[in-house]
Amino acid sequence: MRKTVLITGATSGIGEAVAVKFAESSDKLIITGRRKERLDELEAHLKSTFGTDVLSLCFDVRERTEVEKYLGELPGDWRQIDILVNNAGLAAGLSHIDEGDTDDWDRMIDTNVKGLLYVTRVVAPIMVSRGTGHIFNIASIAGKEIYENGAVYCASKHAVDALSRGMRIDLLKHGIKVTNIAPGMVETEFSLVRFKGDSDRAAGVYSGLEPLTGEDIAGVIHYCANLPDHVCISDLVITPKAQANATNTFRKNK
Numbered sequence: 001m002r003k004t005v006l007i008t009g010a011t012s013g014i015g016e017a018v019a020v021k022f023a024e025s026s027d028k029l030i031i032t033g034r035r036k037e038r039l040d041e042l043e044a045h046l047k048s049t050f051g052t053d054v055l056s057l058c059f060d061v062r063e064r065t066e067v068e069k070y071l072g073e074l075p076g077d078w079r080q081i082d083i084l085v086n087n088a089g090l091a092a093g094l095s096h097i098d099e100g101d102t103d104d105w106d107r108m109i110d111t112n113v114k115g116l117l118y119v120t121r122v123v124a125p126i127m128v129s130r131g132t133g134h135i136f137n138i139a140s141i142a143g144k145e146i147y148e149n150g151a152v153y154c155a156s157k158h159a160v161d162a163l164s165r166g167m168r169i170d171l172l173k174h175g176i177k178v179t180n181i182a183p184g185m186v187e188t189e190f191s192l193v194r195f196k197g198d199s200d201r202a203a204g205v206y207s208g209l210e211p212l213t214g215e216d217i218a219g220v221i222h223y224c225a226n227l228p229d230h231v232c233i234s235d236l237v238i239t240p241k242a243q244a245n246a247t248n249t250f251r252k253n254k
């Protein structure tokens with residue numbers, strides 16, 4: 001059956017790949033992000049290539065009133081959200097705790113934790129009222145482990161991990177599934193954002209190994225979303241073959 005899928009942060013990387021994957025199976029898509037041109041381009045591409053229905057909403061998940069305005073006033077059938085993919089997020093900077101940029105900390109915590117909460121606070125009651133729904137939270141391997149220079153990003157993703165577990169308990173009686181997705185290295189705009197546009201430094205993160213792609217993660221999410229109704233995959237750590245954990249990788253150039 002055709003589903004309505006809401007994806008936050010669909011303007012690049014994992015979110016964009018998830019939009020394409022669900023468009024391939026003719027699901028209806030609500031795509032969000034802050035970059036309007038990217039949203040317009042993706043909407044046009046999804047409509048022309050897959051003939052799917054698309055609603056794009058341009059807002060910042062950190063702005064609670066914007067989240068409430070856009071998601072709380074969805075037109076017509078668009079309110080019938082079956083799947084929420086809480087994907088919008090970022091890492092900003094990589095530094096020891098005594099040297100960290102507090103603006104970076106605000107961006108990560110406001111986006112990865114509070115933004116995810118604001119979106120969920122609007123969408124979960126819709127799912128509760130329908131007695132069905134599936135929430136995917138894009139956490140990270142950084143939500144399972146801690147690495148040097150990454151304490152605040154790791155803390156924000158540990159919070160996502162905890163929220164996934166809490167949501168699963170609170171929404172249990174309403175028939176809503178919650179799946180926590182914890183990827184390792186995925187080559188997207190993630191490192192470019194973390195290193196504030198330094199493309200050489202970003203490329204170095206993936207040198208000498210084959211990282212995951214957004215499409216790899218999208219395929220897993222699509223699989224989980226299309227299992228029989230009584231089956232829920234709660235938590236998945238997904239890494240490239242060349243990554244054992246958050247800190248151990250095998251690189252051919254080393």
Ligand code: NDP
Pocket residue numbers: 008009010011012013014015032033034035038059060061062087088089090091111115138139140141182183184185186187188189190191193214
């Ligand atoms: P990208 O930078 O490619 O995509 C991030 C997406 O989040 C963009 O669409 C961006 O849209 C959106 N976004 C960021 N901030 C906001 C905001 N304040 N309001 C609305 N949208 C926002 O990175 P990824 O695809 O890799 O990241 C997606 C998720 O996956 C993140 O939560 C990240 O932490 C997580 N992750 C990534 C891993 C990786 O190695 N790449 C590994 C594990 C987890 P826009 O800028 O248009 O607003």
Ligand code: 8X3
Pocket residue numbers: 139140141142150183184185186246
């Ligand atoms: C992104 C992966 O290893 O940079 O969540 O934290 S990592």
